[in-house]
Amino acid sequence: SRTPIMAGNWKMNLDHVAATSLVQDLGEALKAAGYDSAKSEAVVIPPFTDIRTVATIIDGDKLPIAYGAQDISAHDDGAYTGEVSGTMLSKLGCSYVVVGHSERREYHSESDELVNAKAKKAIENGMTPIICCGEALEVRKAGKHVEHTVGQIKADLDGIPAEQVAKLVIAYEPIWAIGTGETATADDAQEVCQAIREAVKELYDAPTAEAVRIQYGGSVKPANVAEIMAKPDVDGALVGGASLKAGDFSKIVTFY
Ligand code: 13P
Structure with missing residues (x-):
């Protein structure tokens, strides 16, 4: 009963002009593929500077694609140069916010405490957090990948009530x-x-455990998506590189 969710994290790629083409092409590719939104949910996660453009196309053309942001400030407003608030994102129509991506944990020293605060801020502003977790190679080699990842999630969910976790x-x-x-x-x-x-x-x-959707991310492509999605506890994919090509991402979204 969990609807699979296929989200394209564009990371720091595509200016607003390139974003326009990609989202238009994606709309057409999904239509051509006979995309059925009851079978999977399509989401794009552009850079902040592209969100307004993407929103205009999706809303204007009534495309069956949701959109979100790659990060959110843990603060509400004020003197936080360079940050983008939850209010700003929800007013643009964002449904989702990625929090705690490994690239932010690694290059911007984001702690589980901050990831937790950001997830709460997304919820407070009516958006759904996509909370990222996962281990580095050394952790996997040491056989501690489950322990590490579960530890992150426990900390990231701290104080979030069950009815929110379910969503x-x-x-x-x-x-x-x-x-x-x-x-x-x-x-x-x-x-x-x-x-x-x-x-x-x-x-x-x-x-709550039955309701929460859990994605896999990491080199998901049209060629491997079906096998991954066949697993009972995998409810979707968070896609980087392959989400920058309309044809590939459309195939991933319509994996079913
Ligand atoms: P790739 O699909 O490019 O491996 O990226 C995965 C990812 O980090 C999505 O958030």
Whole structure:
């Protein structure tokens, strides 16, 4: 009963002109593929500077695509140069906000405490956080990937009530599989997604664990999406590189 969610994280790619073409092409590709929004939810996550443009096209052409942001400030407003607030994003029509992407944890020293505050800020502003987690290569080699990832999620969900957790999205992205062409196997994805769901059950209850959607991310492509999506605890994909090509992303969205 969980609707799969396929989200394209554009990262720091495409200016607003290129974004216009991509979202228009994606709309056409989905239509040509006979996309059925009951079978999967299509989401694009452009850079902040493209959101207004993307929103205008999606709303104007009534495209069956939701959109969101790659980050959110933990603050409401005021003297926070360079930050973008939850109010600003929700007023642009964002439905989703990615929080705690490994690139922000690594290059901007984001802690679980900050990720937790950002997730709460997204919820406060009526948006759904996509909370990212996942281990580095050394952690996996040490066999501690489940423990590490579940630990992140427990900290990231701290103080978020069950009814909100049931509606949010968790993205398991092993860092060693991001942008490397090295995909985790479907069994690797399932192992950790299942462990995350178990942890949600322990922290909350069975209905909350059954409702929360858990994505896999890391080198997802048209060629490997079906196998990954066949796993019972994988409810979608967070896609980087392949989301920059309308044809590829359309194939991923219509994996079913
Ligand atoms: P790639 O699909 O390029 O590996 O990126 C995954 C990712 O980090 C999505 O957030």
